[in-house]
Amino acid sequence: MASAASDLSLICQSTIAGDQRVDLKNGVFGRPVSTLEFRCHGETLKKKLGFKVRAAVQVGLEGSKSKAYPKGLEGAFQLDVVSEGELMEKGFLGLRKTKLVCTIGPACCSLEDLEKLALGGMNVARLNMCHGTREWHRDVIRKIKKLNEEKGFSVSVMIDTEGSQIHVVDHGSPSSxxxxxxxxxxxxxxxxxxxxxxxxxxxxxxxxxxxxxxxxxxxxxxxxxxxxxxxxxxxxxxxxxxxxxxxxxxxxxxxxxxxxVERNYKLPTLSTKDWADVDFGISEGVDFFALSFVNHAGSIKQLKNHLSNKSTKSIRVLAKIESLEALHNLEEIVQASDGIMVARGDLGVEIPLEQIPAVQEDIIDVCRQLNKPVIVASQLLESMVEYPTPTRAEVADVSEAVRQYADALMLSGESAIGSYGPKALSVLDMTSSRIESWSRQENRQSALNHYQLGVSLPDRIAQQICTCAVEMANNLGVDAIFAYTSHGQMASLLSRSRPNPPIFAFTNDDSTRMVLNLQWGVISLRVDLSDDVEYNISKTTELMKSKGLISQGDVVLVVSDVTPKRSTPVAVQSIQNIFFLELQMRLRYKFMHVYAEWNTFEWNTF
Ligand SMILES: Nc1ncnc2c1ncn2[C@@H]1O[C@H](COP(=O)(O)OP(=O)(O)OP(=O)(O)O)[C@@H](O)[C@H]1O
Ligand SMILES: CC(=O)C(=O)O
Ligand SMILES: [K+]
Ligand SMILES: [Mg+2]
The missing domain is CATH 2.40.33.10 (PK beta-barrel domain-like)
Incomplete structure (x- = not known):
């Protein structure tokens, strides 16, 4: 471990030829910080590391018994029952990475129906405010929360606003x-x-x-x-x-x-009714708002501002891309929002249908560059509203969205009014698992064209560490990535690189746990985290082991953004110096959690 202290170089085995150098010398206050270095060492290093990492977790497990855990860590450990079952049955690589959203409607709103969908892998339940009454929506939200509490599910709730759009008034006449x-x-x-x-x-x-x-x-x-x-x-x-x-x-x-014919009707993105629906959502503790007919970043900012004043918990705002104007302003909208929905239904009203596949791929790409989760929605399995099997073309469409690495897929009428909702969900489940596995075998992980997300040094470091951690995880063939994260940032950065192993995000924040439900490959768990990362690792490993979720010989890579408390007080007169040192510690600290898994345990094993 000591070897890591002075020399901040991260050596990562890589199958990519040539050296990759990330220079952090620009430094803070004009002083150099250090260098993160990724070197390609080929087979020798790969073997050595593979062995040591493997040994490491075993040693970690044994060693943890003698440790006294800090207060609080003994507490709750919540993994949802569906992920737990899937993990027991299929192992780490069997966990589905693509998340599933179901629109709730009259065909699936009873407690039993909702439970069926939850068991079938629904990660997020969507309520469309275009339909149904306030009482109906309240009743559905409460049923979902009840299922989460009483049956151990972890289904998040999304409210989709009605928005303003020109349509035909429904006179209750025949359905067509x-x-x-x-x-x-x-x-x-x-x-x-x-x-x-x-x-x-x-x-x-x-x-x-x-x-x-x-x-x-x-x-x-x-x-x-x-x-x-x-x-x-x-x-x-x-x-x-x-x-x-x-x-x-x-x-x-x-x-x-x-x-x-593009016309500006000056209709508000959020109407008076939408604002009332937002306040209703806040009072019912929903996790996401999906904002319909967003045209520019302003309305997203307005809603986020409202939420930060009105809501005690963190509610994420998704922008639905469903107009030509939104496509013109795509990047600013993605930047401003917490995620995107490719709302192909209404998008197909504003652009020629043959443009939708390419536009979908572009939107997904922008979302990954800017690290925002993205849902592909509408007509994925439309024929299943009426029929018990999908068309081959629909399965191909679902496969394409999974292959493009969308974070989530959504059912609309298939679950809301169709007779085969759970079956449609299982088609999404099986198709995504199959394509994900194929993508892994084909090693289709395309290297992200690395858009620099953060500007500050700590943000840039976090991004580099997560990208590198994923590369290591893939190259070493580790079984799982453990991320310790308060706000979900680290977990989402890891997800962005679409690693082969699943990411277990341990968080002490309930709303973080629920919003990570939309993030590709992330299984979020609620635990009480300590500020001592060593204890977090030992404790969570032990808890996972006690539930039979990991076993001897599994290889786990650990990334953490939970930083230790400073033990020495800050001297005001030398604040610059201390900031500099603190940052260095942070760098070292984070660095060691990618690195430490082999370095620390090398020391333990031999
Ligand atoms: N809460 C509900 N009550 C009754 N019917 C619903 C409900 N939610 C959805 N539906 C039905 O399911 C269909 C598909 O749902 P979806 O949410 O995609 O609606 P949509 O009307 O196409 O609008 P949007 O563009 O907002 O998605 C709707 O046309 C509607 O008939
Ligand atoms: C989901 C949605 O709003 C649409 O596809 O239009
Ligand atoms: K809507
Ligand atoms: Mg729409």
Whole structure:
């Protein structure tokens, strides 16, 4: 261990040819800090390390018995029952990495149905505020919390706001209305009761602003098409050019010369109803808000600001990318948010469908660069709303999203109103596990084109350490990565590099535990952490062992962002100096937790 103290070089066995050097000499206050160095040593080092790491955990386990644990560490150890069962049954590499989100609706809102979904691997339950009453939503949230508490699940709750969008008013008429070619329809904002033949009410009176005769009106991204033949005031007479059907709340978009007519309706991203839904979500202790029809970073910042004033717990804000404008402002939106949903349903109303696959891949890529979790949503298994098996094309679509390393996949109508919700969930579960395993075998982990996330030195160090830790974990073939993390930052940085082994994130913060549910490859556990990392490692290893979750010979790589308390008081006059030293300690400290696993235990073993 002592050898690490003065020389801050991290030597990492790597199969990548050539030297990789990360220079941290820019330093703090103009003084050099140190150098992290990754060297490629080939087979010799690999063997040696492999053996020592293996020996290490065994020694760690034996040695831990004689240690007195600090107060607090004896407490709770919460791993959700589903991950525990999966781990027992399939081992570390059998744990699914891709997370699953289910939309809750009338078909799955009983306690029994929710339990079935939880058992089937639902990580996050989504409530769409477009549908259902306040009481219904409250009831569902409470049932999920009850299941978590009483049955040991760890299902997070997401509220998806209604947002503002131009659509057809639902008059409670038949679930679909046929549109024949050549038929002429009136589109109006004028309110009427019940259904009127060949008349459609739009939900917003400015729906036809800027629209001209000759423009194309597309229903739900192509369910039916019209051409505008007459405009009187805000009313439009439209003739059907491509027959199809109207579904309830069908969405309207206008096109001219093959391009979307982009109009600024000045509709708020968060309406009065949305704000009321947000406050309801806060009071019910939800974990995520997914903000519909985000167009720029401002609305995300506004909501985050509101949450930091109103909520005692940390609630994450996801931006739904479902408009052309959002695509124009993608990077600033991703930066401002805590995660993204690729909302392909509404996105397909604003961009041609054939562009969706490429746009999806681009969004996922930006999210990984900027280290934000991303959900791929809508129509993944649409045919399963009605049928018990998916189409081959749907399975291919799911596989593609997994292969692109999306953090999570989402069911909408399949679980909310379909007859085969749990079956659809198991299709997602099995398909993701299969593709993940194939990706590992094919060694398809593409090196991240490393976007520098942090600006400050500690942030840059954390990023380098996590990237390197994942490379080590993959190259050494370790069984699991343990991360000790208060706010989840370290766990998320590890997830960003999509390691082969699962990441067990031990956290002392309940909300961190729940929000990590959306992060690829992370299994979060609630434990009482000490500020002594050595004890954290010994204790959690022992607890995992006592539950039969790890055994002799397993190789675990440890990363920690829980830093020790300073034992000496800060002298104000030499504050610069102390900051410098502290940072060095921190660097050394973190560094040692990637490194220490072989260095410390080398010392223990021999
Ligand atoms: N709470 C609910 N109550 C009744 N029906 C629901 C509920 N949630 C979803 N649904 C049904 O499931 C379908 C798919 O759900 P989804 O959440 O994708 O809705 P959506 O209306 O397409 O809107 P969004 O664009 O916000 O996702 C909806 O069209 C609706 O019929
Ligand atoms: C999920 C959603 O809102 C959409 O796909 O439009
Ligand atoms: K919504
Ligand atoms: Mg939508």
């Amino acid at each position: 209305v046929k549109v024949e070619e050549g038929s002429v329809w009136l589109f109006t904002a004028e309110q009427f009761e019940g259904s009127r033949p060949f008349s459609v009410q739009a939900n917003y009176k400015g729906f036809s602003e800027g629209i001209e005769v000759g423009d194309e009106l597309v229903i739900d991204g192509g369910m039916a098409c019209f051409v505008v033949i007459e405009k009187t005031g805000s009313d439009l007479q439209c003739k059907c050019t491509d027959p199809g059907i109207f579904l309830p709340r069908a969405k309207l978009s206008f096109w001219r010369d093959g391009k979307l």
